[in-house]
Amino acid sequence: MKPLPLISTSPQIHVPHSTRKMMAWVLVSLVPAFAWGVYIFGFRALLVVGIAVISAVLTEGLLNIAFGRPNSLGDLSAIVTGVLIGFNMPAQISLFIPAVASIFAIAVVKWSFGGLGANWMNPAMAGRVFVFYSWGAEMTHFTIPRTLIVDATSGATPLETVKSNLLSLTMGGPPGELAGGPMELLEKSGFPGSYFDLWIGRMAGSLGEVSALLLILGAIILTVKRILNWEIPLAYIGSFAFLIWLFDGIQYGNGAFGGDVLFHLLTGGLMLGALYMATDLVTTPLTKPGRIIFGLGCGLLTFVIRRFGSLAEGVSLAIIFMNILVPLIDRFVKPKRYGIQL
Numbered sequence: 001m002k003p004l005p006l007i008s009t010s011p012q013i014h015v016p017h018s019t020r021k022m023m024a025w026v027l028v029s030l031v032p033a034f035a036w037g038v039y040i041f042g043f044r045a046l047l048v049v050g051i052a053v054i055s056a057v058l059t060e061g062l063l064n065i066a067f068g069r070p071n072s073l074g075d076l077s078a079i080v081t082g083v084l085i086g087f088n089m090p091a092q093i094s095l096f097i098p099a100v101a102s103i104f105a106i107a108v109v110k111w112s113f114g115g116l117g118a119n120w121m122n123p124a125m126a127g128r129v130f131v132f133y134s135w136g137a138e139m140t141h142f143t144i145p146r147t148l149i150v151d152a153t154s155g156a157t158p159l160e161t162v163k164s165n166l167l168s169l170t171m172g173g174p175p176g177e178l179a180g181g182p183m184e185l186l187e188k189s190g191f192p193g194s195y196f197d198l199w200i201g202r203m204a205g206s207l208g209e210v211s212a213l214l215l216i217l218g219a220i221i222l223t224v225k226r227i228l229n230w231e232i233p234l235a236y237i238g239s240f241a242f243l244i245w246l247f248d249g250i251q252y253g254n255g256a257f258g259g260d261v262l263f264h265l266l267t268g269g270l271m272l273g274a275l276y277m278a279t280d281l282v283t284t285p286l287t288k289p290g291r292i293i294f295g296l297g298c299g300l301l302t303f304v305i306r307r308f309g310s311l312a313e314g315v316s317l318a319i320i321f322m323n324i325l326v327p328l329i330d331r332f333v334k335p336k337r338y339g340i341q342l
Helices: 019-041 043-066 077-087 096-113 123-134 158-172 182-188 195-200 212-224 231-252 261-266 270-277 288-308 315-332
Strands: none
Touching: 019 043, 019 077, 019 212, 019 270, 043 077, 043 096, 077 096, 077 123, 077 270, 096 123, 123 270, 123 315, 158 182, 182 261, 195 212, 195 261, 212 270, 231 261, 231 270, 231 288, 261 270, 270 288, 270 315, 288 315
């Protein structure tokens, strides 16, 4: 008797990689950014990521046993989820918070819909958003890197500093009285760094998102290994950068086409989100045109939240909202079936 064909959940994409191999390369690509986080924030960063990973792995293992499912720990997806959750945490956060985020990500977002391949949003991003709105004070309490010379041990991220200063200045006078741009506002607020410090990650922020340089290096590794699709990061970063350049300078009195693109690309969670969160194969469209639409939507929403919302950051909410729209995008952006005239 001929064996029945193997039917599995999406994504059903023919690539020369197993899930385990892809996840292993993702972990390898994250090593430089992780090492930098431990270097500038201390071994507390190692503990935060470790707690997140252990919680994710234990939750996955217990659910395998509880539901009588084959052991899925070998695909390394739970480890990747834990690492990404740890990357989205401040270094000095209470250790139960990354644990809760990992448990929520695996048990609620991943397993309640059937496990790997069936979840409808990125588990790590969902876990981050859950604890952000549950313990907002701790999630926005950041540590100043020990490599940055400043008379403080904790403080706001550059994005939060600029946002709060903009709100206070716009209430006190018209936009024309503002500083020339976000870097000028940072300088007036006592930030001793430069664009180079933002580029390498010498600033307050979540422990794995601060170094754009090392995150890009990791993404290059994944691109060379043909694991990372270029459409989403390019559309995401490109659309966001264009909108910042076009509109963000207006609030500083610089008019249109005067936004500080470099500042916004190097701060916050944009690089981590665009390169590692938004590119999740399970929760993104299957076609190239669909992935471009997805990336453009992420860029637009991130810009709108950063520019007009009360939050300094908008990456997490933008990606989750576009995850919700993926079935709709896939429905209307379909490849033409061979031999069928439409």
